[in-house]
Amino acid sequence: MIEIKNVKKNFGQVTLFECKNLTFEKKGLYVIRGPNGCGKTTFLKMLFGKDKEYSGTINNLFKKNIMLPQQPYFFRGTVEYNLGLALSHERLKYTQGVLKMFGVPLKVNINQLSSGQKQLVGFLRAFYIPSDVLFLDEPDSFLDKDVKEFVYRLIEDEAQKRCIIIVTHNQGISLRGTVIRFENGQIAKEGEINI
């Protein structure tokens, strides 16, 4: 669970956003929406605990937190090598199956993949590391329709077991979750809808 009370984020004299009251429960999918530059990535980093420069309270009670940034870090080496460093044998096998299904080569250097292929690898790696809460910062920006559909269904199913907080500009493919919207410098819960 994450509880937020009277949080204000400033850069210098300028207030980027405020969040008066918000709770992320133990399980569920939270979809963060808002225009470019409103502060979604900044907010995610604050929830994750990486950015501590704000006023007010963010009480993150989750023990194991995993964050997938917009540009995840990969080690020099193959796709398989990068996944193998992070995942258990069983989860690695499943991940390899998904990548094969979408035609992503496993034995090539990670930097030889397309942006969408690389994004799928980064997503699967973060998704299959056990955690209590998973923060996803635009994990879908380069994914085609079929891959996005697959990833969204995976996220929706998994959110029945743990808390997943995703930032996305998605339009077109449905994703069922509680929408948290940035509007005029305020963050508020909109309720559970299909975006």
Ligand SMILES: Nc1ncnc2c1ncn2[C@@H]1O[C@H](COP(=O)(O)OP(=O)(O)OP(=O)(O)O)[C@@H](O)[C@H]1O
């Ligand atoms: N360290 C910093 N100092 C000053 N301004 C910053 C700093 N970090 C971020 N900003 C500004 O805060 C604003 C919000 O950035 P952020 O990346 O959180 O937005 P976003 O909503 O995730 O945008 P996008 O949808 O484009 O990814 C931007 O205008 C950015 O320039």
